[in-house]
Amino acid sequence: MADSKSGLRKPVFTKVEQLRPGTSGHTLTVKVVSTKMVVQKGRADGSQVRQMRIAECLVGDETGMIVFTARNDQVDLMKEGSTLIIRNAKIDMFKGSMRLAVDKWGRVEVTEPADFTVKEDNNLSLIEYELVNVVEE
Numbered sequence: 001m002a003d004s005k006s007g008l009r010k011p012v013f014t015k016v017e018q019l020r021p022g023t024s025g026h027t028l029t030v031k032v033v034s035t036k037m038v039v040q041k042g043r044a045d046g047s048q049v050r051q052m053r054i055a056e057c058l059v060g061d062e063t064g065m066i067v068f069t070a071r072n073d074q075v076d077l078m079k080e081g082s083t084l085i086i087r088n089a090k091i092d093m094f095k096g097s098m099r100l101a102v103d104k105w106g107r108v109e110v111t112e113p114a115d116f117t118v119k120e121d122n123n124l125s126l127i128e129y130e131l132v133n134v135v136e137e
Contacts, residue, residue: 011087017063017122021098021129024090028100029111030059030068031118035078059084059100061114064122068100074108083114096128 011027019026039054055070057078069092070078077084088106092099102108 015063016059016061016066016124019066019091019098019100019124021091021093024088026086026089026091026100028061028086028089029114030061030084030086031114031116032078032080032082032084033058033060033065033118033120034080035070035075037075056099058123058125059086060118060120060123062116062119064119064124066098066100066123067125069094070108071101074102077108077110083111085109085111093129096130097125098127098129099125 014026014028016028016030035055035057037053037055039052041052051072053072053075055075055078057068057070058065059068060066068078068086068089086100086102086106086108089100089102090106092101
């Protein structure tokens with residue numbers, strides 16, 4: 001059995017500018033800059049009606065901004081100007097650009113307002129990446 005003092009690890013907070021394609025397990029503190037609803041549709045699953053909602057939210061910190069794809073209950077937390085802690089986030093690629101997302105293993109929670117100003121001239125989602133296959137000989 002493990003030591004009793006090992007317990008939970010302290011999260012290592014990542015800055016937006018450190019995000020790279022194909023990475024995961026990020027914990028960030030960000031402010032919501034803007035929110036745009038992309039998909040909102042209801043679906044009948046047997047006796048209950050489930051609603052699927054997806055919003056693209058521009059979030060950032062003092063190092064830059066990125067588009068966060070909020071799904072279902074996460075959409076309600078995405079109010080402009082609010083400060084969030086995003087835990088265990090991953091980078092998804094969408095049409096060659098990075099999107100921050102949280103699946104069922106991560107968490108989005110509202111926290112006290114942070115005292116940083118979002119650096120709006122460094123939007124990482126505007127950088128287009130190209131998948132290049134490297135052949136080793």
